[in-house]
Amino acid sequence: MQKTATLFFAFLLLGHIEAAAHFGMLIPDAPRITGENPATTLTLSFSHPFEQVGMDLSRPEKFTVTANGKTTNLLETLQPATILAHQGWQSSYTFNRPGVYHFVMEPAPYWEAAEDLSIIHYTKTIIPAFADDVGWDQPLGLPTEIVPLLRPFGNYAGNSFTGQVFLHGKPVAGAEVEVEFYHPGQHLEAPSDHHITQLIKADGQGIFTFTCPLPGWWGFAALNEADYTIKNPAGEEKGVEIGAVLWLYFDETPKIGR
Ligand SMILES: [Cu+2]
Known part of the structure; x- marks a missing residue:
């Protein structure tokens, strides 16, 4: 008990309490774009999704969209916003033509004293516009990324996501992938911390499959150690955790009946 209390106090001192993963x-407000609704707001944050606990995200270093063979810089469109009571960012995007739109955020390195390293999560969300479905399986050539093998849209809760983890363009054998569910505005009770952040290991080709049982957003974060160091706020060279994060939306399963 006393040990728990001491640990708890240590976490308080370090700034925020880590029950689960960030x-x-x-x-996006809409997981797919249709003619009736050709725009969406995109919300960028660094959070604990299952618990809906926010952290501060400083201005991202990159924010881009890749579609129809072209990458566009959207960094200037970001507006500060309060997300889960913390600093986040929003942008609104209007879709002009069909395509499969890969949105990517590269945050500034986040110094995590509790883990003695900096964290960079390359975060990707793929949105289809006007029923297009070409190019969803294309890697973007990010330093690290999860490339979907299941088409990352048009899925029901209960479908299984399969993805492949890449680091510098090569599959990561045995990659560890953290999984969290996010349902805005809905508070869910987990039986244990293990259920908050679920964990799966990829096979020898960096491929993993995970069944998503609930409708809503599912986030997959493949975490690897970078082969470089960067300075922490105290000026010390420290390791970097680079994460490949992919978010997918699973729709409610329709009811069979009449
Ligand atoms: Cu955190």
Whole structure:
């Protein structure tokens, strides 16, 4: 008991309490774009998605969209916003033509004293516009990324996501992938901390499959150690955790009946 209390106090001193994992988040208001609704707000944050506990995300270093073979810089469109009571960012995007739009945020390194390293989560969300479905399986060539093998949209809760983890363009054998569910505005009770952040290991090709049982957003974060160091706020060279994060939306399963 006393040990728990001491640990708890230590976490308080370090700034925020880690019950579960933090995730780069890039969540649109609409998981797909149709003619009736050709625009969406994109919300960028660094949060604990299952528990809906926010952290501060300083201005991202990059924010881009890649579609129809072209990458566009959206950094200037970001507006500060309060997300889960913390610093986040929003942008609104209007879709002009069909395509599969890969939105990517590269945050500034986040110094995590509790883990003695900096964290960079390359965060990706893929949105189809006007029923297009070409190019969803294309890697973007990010330093690290999860490339979907299941089409990352048009799925029901209960479908299984399969993805492949890449680091510098090569599959990561045995990659560890953290998984969290996010349902804005809905508080869910987990039986244990293990249920808040679920964990799966990829196979020898960096491929993993995970069944998503609930409708809403599911985030996958493949975490690897970078082969470089950067300075922490105290000026010391420290390791970097680079994460490949992918967010997907699973729709409610329709009811069979008449
Ligand atoms: Cu955190």
